[in-house]
Amino acid sequence: MSSARTPDDTRTVLDGAEIARALTRVAHEIVERAKGADDIVLLGIPTRGVFLARLIAERIRAIEGREVPVGSLDVTMYRDDLRRAPARALLPTQIPADGIDDKIVVLVDDVLYSGRTIRAALDAMNDIGRPRAVQLAVLVDRGHRELPIRADFVGKNIPTSKSEKVHVRVSEHDGDDAVLISGHAGAAEAEAR
Amino acid sequence: MRQSVTYLIRNAHILGGDAADLVLRDGLIAEIASPGGTAIDGASQDVVTIDATGLVALPGLVDLHTHLREPGREDAETVESGSRAAAAGGFTAVFAMANTSPVADTAGTVEQVWRLGREAGFVDVQPVGAVTMGLGGQQLAELGAMATSAASVRVFSDDGKCVHDAVIMRRALEYVKAFDGVIAQHAQEPRLTEDAQMNEGVLSGILGLRGWPAVAEEAIIARDVLLAEHVGSRLHICHVSTSGSVELIRWAKSRGINVTAEVTPHHLLLTEQLVTSYDPVFKVNPPLRSDSDVEALRAGLADGTIDAVATDHAPHTSEDKDCEWGAAAMGMIGLETAVGVVAAAMVETGLLDWAGVADRMSFRPARIGRLEGHGRPIEVGEPANLVLIDPHAARKVDREMLQSKSSNTPYAGRTLPASVVATFLRGRATLLGGAVVDS
Amino acid sequence: MKRHLLSSADLDRDDALLVLDTAAELAALTGRTVKKLPTLRGRTVVNLFFEDSTRTRISFEAAAKRLSADVINFSAKGSSVSKGESLKDTALTLEAMGADAVVIRHAASGAPHQLAHSGWIGGSVVNAGDGTHEHPTQALLDAFTMRRHLAGGKGDLEGRKVTIVGDVLHSRVARSNVLLLATLGAEVTLVAPPTLFPVGVETWPCATSYDLDSHLRDADAVMLLRVQLERMNAAFVPSVREYSRRYGLDKQRMSTMPDHAIVMHPGPMNRGMEIASDVADAPRSVIVEQVANGVSVRMAVLYLLLGGAQLGTGEPDTDDADTGVEA
Missing domain, CATH: 3.40.50.1370 (Aspartate/ornithine carbamoyltransferase)
Structure with a gap:
């Protein structure tokens, strides 16, 4: 557990201002790819993906001057690793009133790692409706994919070692905005080189 | 027939008192002397010497209440297997209850059980006769015929069922006076205990099991001591289980009513809390009661209000026990654990010394059952019915080690504080070094 | 959560709220076109009913099926089963079939407790009503x-x-x-x-x-x-x-x-x-709503007993995905 570690081996890789700039860029890219904000639905993956989705929606409103529907999609019941841990509590799934059929759904998550969460999200969405297209936006891509999945929009690529942990903090949930890495930095740098 | 062996028992503490040497010869206690003081030649090859240093010698134990299941349920127990269990438990005589199939309600059946006991040869099996035909509670069985049979029945009981009809009970109490018999009542008001599953109390409410209220036992005891007083008869109460029953019996005795009572080892040690496991090995009739009942029963046994410990040894096959609580048979085996349980409940707690144990497990039960040759003092010339107990040899109860055909012991895995080392029936060792000796 | 649900006393406040919160999320599914979740795919749930109760059995069956579990209904009433031994034999049969959970209704108080603690079966036991004990x-x-x-x-x-x-x-x-x-x-x-x-x-x-x-x-x-x-x-x-x-x-x-x-x-x-x-x-x-809610609550119970690793009662770490330590 990270709480057992000394603060010394935790380092900040993105601060609040950097996160804000990254999200603004991602918002621009989403609008550009979709050629406007029409038909875009942002679905955040709880917990922090939902806050990030809201932050992106605010920026799209600033750019395009219109509201983009934001929802949440809990993937717990679709995970492939359920039997490796005690049963988890479910998190809210809220699909915007107009649904997702024929929309461009942008899944929003904080960290892209193995890709298994996104695989589960695609399955979950399959039971809810049939979007015209599905895209993926993440704040951090830390590598180590185990499935053929890639992000369409990335806030920052951060090479890591598997022994490290990436912590995303968002002010609505954690009190401040930051991306932290804890664990054996040396291993990560060695791998990055 | 082989010449009978002479036993020299060295350094045994008779009734827990001073160490002494005993010589058993020709079925009798031939000699008692201070250690090393016997006239016998211990080196002779006709003499078997037993070093009983640290062991307690008591008169052979007498169980007023055993179910041997034969005839009828030989898959659960036979006279032979039950007799072996009794010898292993330190008993030299057991009273075999009448609720067999067919019921022991005729001279023929009681003689059959009595004869099977003699053939087995491990303990004296003294049949109990049924009070009513087929335990039906309606018509008296031929009590006189059983009394004058070869089995010389003196104890009559419908045990398993209560003689609930007051008129039948009165007549039975009166009738057995002709041959100094006694009615051993299974005190259970039947209507108050229909389909009862456990002690009625807070726990039965929580566990959703139908209650067996104390009042169902106490109401019958109250009625029957008054009946016994009215007709001037002798009454014995089986397996007393509640503090209220102890009080009633104490009151009756203080009035001079001729009543005796027994308590089972399990009611002295176990409580209803065990039922929370829903393990039918703890299902018994009367049911395990509360802590305060256990306390009252121990006190009653200590002060003599309760005269005897009787096992209510009730073997059941695994198919009758390995099932839902509600469907399971009632009863637990107890012959082989009785001494250990009494040691834990009464001796270790300081409530009884070993002389007291001899009184409650041998002298008094033999007297209640009018059994000749048992429950006699350990004196020269008396029948050599003896048990040697190691009061400090704690023993873990192992189902696999039991002599009984059944294994429904509630003590499996428990460690009991005392062990039976040797048992002698009229000078013959039926148990030696903890092992049953075949004749 | 404990491994079995035999009594309400098995649930502390946190467990109870976890079940209710989970049920609330699952209840939202009933409005969807696709009501089924893949969560218990490959798991077997046996409905072992020694006592008639079509309502409860159907409720558990719907719950298990919506979680994609394989459901085997074993109705013992009316068959040769009348007493004891058969509970053990039935349990051994179910174990041989590989039941991950047994939902049991029985007229004898304590039968679910015995099933859970006898060593006859290895799966979770859910009490669907036992005698005059609990539900x-x-x-x-x-x-x-x-x-x-x-x-x-x-x-x-x-x-x-x-x-x-x-x-x-x-x-x-x-x-x-x-x-x-x-x-x-x-x-x-x-x-x-x-x-x-x-x-x-x-x-x-x-x-x-x-x-x-x-x-x-x-x-x-x-x-x-x-x-x-x-x-x-x-x-x-x-x-x-x-x-x-x-x-x-x-x-x-x-x-x-x-x-x-x-x-x-x-x-x-x-x-x-x-x-x-x-x-x-x-x-x-x-009263009608109670019936509908029964399915959601039973889904929650089956999910919480079977959805995760068996045994272990650690705090569910819902932030695995966020911290990137999934897989």
Whole structure:
């Protein structure tokens, strides 16, 4: 557990201002790819993906001057690793009133790692409706994919070692905005080189 | 027939008192002397010497209440297997209850059980006769015929069922006076205990099991001591289980009513809390009661209000026990654990010394059952019915080690504080070094 | 959560809220076109019913199927099963078939407990009603229903007043409800004639009363228990008519309840006996909703018992995905 570690081996890789700039860029890219904000639905993956989705929606409103529907999609019941841990509590799934059929759904998550969460999200969405297209936006891509999945929009690529942990903090949930890495930095740098 | 062996028992503490040497010869206690003081030649090859240093010698134990299941349920127990269990438990005589199939309600059946006991040869099996035909509670069985049979029945009981009809009970109490018999009542008001599953109390409410209220036992005891007083008869109460029953019996005795009572080892040690496991090995009739009942029963046994410990040894096959609580048979085996349980409940707690144990497990039960040759003092010339107990040899109860055909012991895995080392029936060792000796 | 659900007492406050919160999320699924979740794919749930209860069995069956579990229904009533040994034999058969969970209904109190602790089977055991002992999933669905109507669908039932009326002595629903509602902070009053209270009820975490009328005015929920007609022959109450007059909820009595108060019944109802027909059909009656909520609650229970790794009771780490330590 990270709480057992000394603060010394935790380092900040993105601060609040950097996160804000990254999200603004991602918002621009989403609008550009979709050629406007029409038909875009942002679905955040709880917990922090939902806050990030809201932050992106605010920026799209600033750019395009219109509201983009934001929802949440809990993937717990679709995970492939359920039997490796005690049963988890479910998190809210809220699909915007107009649904997702024929929309461009942008899944929003904080960290892209193995890709298994996104695989589960695609399955979950399959039971809810049939979007015209599905895209993926993440704040951090830390590598180590185990499935053929890639992000369409990335806030920052951060090479890591598997022994490290990436912590995303968002002010609505954690009190401040930051991306932290804890664990054996040396291993990560060695791998990055 | 082989010449009978002479036993020299060295350094045994008779009734827990001073160490002494005993010589058993020709079925009798031939000699008692201070250690090393016997006239016998211990080196002779006709003499078997037993070093009983640290062991307690008591008169052979007498169980007023055993179910041997034969005839009828030989898959659960036979006279032979039950007799072996009794010898292993330190008993030299057991009273075999009448609720067999067919019921022991005729001279023929009681003689059959009595004869099977003699053939087995491990303990004296003294049949109990049924009070009513087929335990039906309606018509008296031929009590006189059983009394004058070869089995010389003196104890009559419908045990398993209560003689609930007051008129039948009165007549039975009166009738057995002709041959100094006694009615051993299974005190259970039947209507108050229909389909009862456990002690009625807070726990039965929580566990959703139908209650067996104390009042169902106490109401019958109250009625029957008054009946016994009215007709001037002798009454014995089986397996007393509640503090209220102890009080009633104490009151009756203080009035001079001729009543005796027994308590089972399990009611002295176990409580209803065990039922929370829903393990039918703890299902018994009367049911395990509360802590305060256990306390009252121990006190009653200590002060003599309760005269005897009787096992209510009730073997059941695994198919009758390995099932839902509600469907399971009632009863637990107890012959082989009785001494250990009494040691834990009464001796270790300081409530009884070993002389007291001899009184409650041998002298008094033999007297209640009018059994000749048992429950006699350990004196020269008396029948050599003896048990040697190691009061400090704690023993873990192992189902696999039991002599009984059944294994429904509630003590499996428990460690009991005392062990039976040797048992002698009229000078013959039926148990030696903890092992049953075949004749 | 423990590995089995045998009694409401197996649930502490956190467990109970976890079940209710999970059920709330799952209830949202009932509106979807695709109601099925893949969560328990490859798992086998056996419905082992030694006692008839089509309603409960169907509810568990729907719950298991919506989670994609394989469901085997074993109805033992009417077959050669009548006593004991068969529970063991049936359990051994189920174990050989690889049951991950056994949902058991049995007329003998404690049968689920024995199944769970006998070593006969390795899977989870869910008590779907045992004798006069407990029926914990009924209590959970009742609490879920109360929470929706009385607590905004969130949190516990702190301070809510619940009146439960009827044959407490023989009611597994009452036992399970008293335990669970007390855990959730509700104030329960049991109302029954003195003959239908168990010995020791004064030690239960609730109040008791012989008078229904005095416990309607401040009730947030009134739950009627089913009257078993055979009880009437065992001198528990003089007659159906007298019971109905003293303890039945009719329109007149219902009018003394606060406006927001709901009427509940675990079913099946004896209309005109413990509950008047127009009360059962009144807008404040949530009896039909109780049935619907039963599926969500049972899905939650099956998911929480089977969805994760077996054993272990650690804090569910819902942030695995966020911290990137999945897989």
